[in-house]
Amino acid sequence: MNLEFQIEGGNFSRAGHASSEIKKMLKQLGVDSRCIKNIVIAMYEAEVNVVAHAFEGLIQVHIESDKITTVISDKGPGIADVDLAMQEGYSTASKKVREMGFGAGMGLPNIKKNTDELTIESTVNKGTTVKMVNHF
Amino acid sequence: MVTAKTYHALTVDEKKCIGCIHCMKACPTEAIRVVGGLAEISKERCVDCGHCMRACPAKAIYVEQDDLKISQTFKYRVALFPAVMIGQFPEKYTENQIYAALLKIGFTHAFEVEQPIGILKDSMKQYCKTSPNNKPHISSFCPAIVRLIQIRYPSLTENLIQRKSPHDLGAHFAINELKKQGAKEDEIGLFYITPCNAKISSVKSPVGEKESIADGIINMNDLYNRVMQVINDKEAEDTSHLRENLSRDGILWSLTRGESIHFGERSMAIDGIHNVIKFLERLENEEVPEIDFLELRACDQSCAGGILMTGNRFLTVTRLERRAKRYPQAWKLKDSEAIKGSKEIKQKLIADKITPKPAFSLDKDRVRALEKMNRAQRIICFLPGVDCGACGAPNCQALAEDMVNGKAKMSDCVFLQQMWEDEGKISTTKAFRNVEKKWGEKRFQADCNKRGKRNEGF
Numbered sequence: 384m385n386l387e388f389q390i391e392g393g394n395f396s397r398a399g400h401a402s403s404e405i406k407k408m409l410k411q412l413g414v415d416s417r418c419i420k421n422i423v424i425a426m427y428e429a430e431v432n433v434v435a436h437a438f439e440g441l442i443q444v445h446i447e448s449d450k451i452t453t454v455i456s457d458k459g460p461g462i463a464d465v466d467l468a469m470q471e472g473y474s475t476a477s478k479k480v481r482e483m484g485f486g487a488g489m490g491l492p493n494i495k496k497n498t499d500e501l502t503i504e505s506t507v508n509k510g511t512t513v514k515m516v517n518h519f
Numbered sequence: 520m521v522t523a524k525t526y527h528a529l530t531v532d533e534k535k536c537i538g539c540i541h542c543m544k545a546c547p548t549e550a551i552r553v554v555g556g557l558a559e560i561s562k563e564r565c566v567d568c569g570h571c572m573r574a575c576p577a578k579a580i581y582v583e584q585d586d587l588k589i590s591q592t593f594k595y596r597v598a599l600f601p602a603v604m605i606g607q608f609p610e611k612y613t614e615n616q617i618y619a620a621l622l623k624i625g626f627t628h629a630f631e632v633e634q635p636i637g638i639l640k641d642s643m644k645q646y647c648k649t650s651p652n653n654k655p656h657i658s659s660f661c662p663a664i665v666r667l668i669q670i671r672y673p674s675l676t677e678n679l680i681q682r683k684s685p686h687d688l689g690a691h692f693a694i695n696e697l698k699k700q701g702a703k704e705d706e707i708g709l710f711y712i713t714p715c716n717a718k719i720s721s722v723k724s725p726v727g728e729k730e731s732i733a734d735g736i737i738n739m740n741d742l743y744n745r746v747m748q749v750i751n752d753k754e755a756e757d758t759s760h761l762r763e764n765l766s767r768d769g770i771l772w773s774l775t776r777g778e779s780i781h782f783g784e785r786s787m788a789i790d791g792i793h794n795v796i797k798f799l800e801r802l803e804n805e806e807v808p809e810i811d812f813l814e815l816r817a818c819d820q821s822c823a824g825g826i827l828m829t830g831n832r833f834l835t836v837t838r839l840e841r842r843a844k845r846y847p848q849a850w851k852l853k854d855s856e857a858i859k860g861s862k863e864i865k866q867k868l869i870a871d872k873i874t875p876k877p878a879f880s881l882d883k884d885r886v887r888a889l890e891k892m893n894r895a896q897r898i899i900c901f902l903p904g905v906d907c908g909a910c911g912a913p914n915c916q917a918l919a920e921d922m923v924n925g926k927a928k929m930s931d932c933v934f935l936q937q938m939w940e941d942e943g944k945i946s947t948t949k950a951f952r953n954v955e956k957k958w959g960e961k962r963f964q965a966d967c968n969k970r971g972k973r974n975e976g977f
């Protein structure tokens with residue numbers, strides 16, 4: 384099963400749409416609710432990162448009977464130092480984004496915590512690709 | 520799919536059901552299908568919210584009801600009712616007059632269940648304090664919400680507060696009080712007067728408990744009519760001793776913010792099941808700020824909007840708010856004789872853990888479920904996507920899912936049928952028969968009384 388969702392940079396009101404859709408499907412597959420929770424949290428954080436930090440993005444989801452693979456790729460500023468960005472509390476979020484309740488620098492660490500495999504590839508001034516795998 | 524052993528009080532009257540799709544469209548859990556021209560409710564998916572009943576233009580969905588006559592077999596016949604009931608009566612009737620009418624129709628005692636509410640409140644607070652991990656704590660007051668969480672948000676069952684409802688509180692308290700007056704337990708008949716079908720289901724098949732505490736359940740609309748037949752606005756006997764332990768907090772408990780107001784700053788109240796669903800979706804994704812306590816109610820304006828309530832819910836709320844002002848706050852009663860002697864009730868209000876009962880999986884076997892999902896996804900491509908409901912399913916997606924589960928056929932879609940007819944793949948007669956099978960022959964007979972619900976204010 385393959386699914387795709389577009390992400391619009393800057394549009395916080397739409398964020399969460401993809402993760403909600405995926406959640407519905409995982410429930411239909413009878414995936415354990417704790418596992419669903421992890422996936423949805425990771426996906427939402429990754430989605431919000433595109434909304435908050437990049438221009439536009441695409442979520443590609445591939446569901447198999449034993450795992451889900453999510454690739455979130457965006458066009459945007461990219462991340463210069465991924466290891467630094469992964470640290471709790473590190474954030475470059477603008478004042479505007481912070482005022483909306485985001486930008487605590489907890490997104491990437493949270494994704495790490497909630498996925499079984501995580502790889503981040505990024506090119507400055509081009510974009511970022513986050514790939515995450517969760518086993519059911 | 521495992522059939523949940525839950526009791527549902529809603530029934531579709533086959534004689535009255537016109538097989539329209541109002542209920543099916545209104546159901547928040549997609550529990551209804553129209554089959555053979557009649558609405559069918561799935562037991563696994565129904566959460567007893569009553570929205571279908573509200574939406575039915577033919578009044579074909581009704582709430583089952585115990586026979587009120589059984590009340591004569593007990594020496595002590597107690598009417599247990601939520602305080603919200605008082606709010607539906609015209610303001611010209613006093614509390615004494617309403618109580619007098621209840622006694623006149625055959626009860627020996629009348630107790631409002633929210634007394635003494637302080638015991639329940641303390642018990643809930645104690646739970647919150649001793650299980651700090653499952654935040655936000657979600658009140659298990661509204662049975663429709665509890666079931667909704669069980670079937671649709673299984674991961675949140677852990678957040679439900681393991682405490683019983685005011686009707687359990689009221690029942691134990693009433694038994695205590697009557698025993699003090701010399702009654703034996705088997706002489707006491709408790710009759711719970713319910714504002715909704717959800718409470719019926721929860722009294723008859725309590726979640727996380729073995730036995731029902733009430734001996735009978737009476738629908739509030741039915742009782743309202745009986746009371747109105749015998750009530751009079753003449754001087755009535757003073758029954759205020761029956762309300763000695765009723766407090767402001769108790770009267771407001773079943774209204775919106777009635778509970779949450781006692782649980783600190785980081786508490787929230789949401790009423791209306793569709794609002795609740797939107798919020799739970801977010802909560803499940805952890806897309807909400809830190810909250811300690813959530814009061815969630817299936818009805819708009821909470822129990823004042825219960826499906827078995829009579830009158831306008833806003834007027835009910837107003838009357839109750841006015842009434843509440845005349846009563847003391849709960850803490851002022853905490854040293855009363857009755858409450859001091861009822862400490863052990865607190866223990867009885869502890870409920871068992873509530874288990875998840877997920878009702879949305881396509882197949883028990885994950886590989887098969889995935890296959891089905893793939894197939895449903897392909898079927899969707901051929902369906903019109905207008906969610907017309909003429910197939911008997913609430914939307915195209917639901918039809919596709921029914922198809923892969925062998926509960927529906929491609930030909931149930933009227934759009935596909937039209938197309939196949941046009942392409943010469945199916946005869947007009949066959950197509951017509953298909954629709955007739957789905958909707959019954961009557962759908963095609965001329966009948967000037969047969970029409971759907973007009974929009975309100977049309």
Ligand SMILES: Nc1ncnc2c1ncn2[C@@H]1O[C@H](COP(=O)(O)OP(=O)(O)OP(=O)(O)O)[C@@H](O)[C@H]1O
Nearest residue numbers: 432436461468474475476485486487488489490491
């Ligand atoms: N898709 C992205 N494009 C560009 N930069 C990103 C992207 N995702 C993360 N970053 C960078 O990594 C930093 C840390 O990300 P992280 O998600 O941990 O925190 P945040 O988004 O700033 O705040 P929070 O997620 O707590 O709201 C961000 O501030 C940003 O500089």
Ligand code: SF4
Nearest residue numbers: 546565566568569571
């Ligand atoms: S009571 Fe609510 S959940 Fe049950 S069938 Fe009716 S609308 Fe659906």
Ligand code: SF4
Nearest residue numbers: 661715816818822825
């Ligand atoms: S809000 Fe009250 S009346 Fe409505 S379903 Fe829940 S308990 Fe019943």
Ligand SMILES: [Mg+2]
Nearest residue numbers: 431432490491
């Ligand atoms: Mg982030």
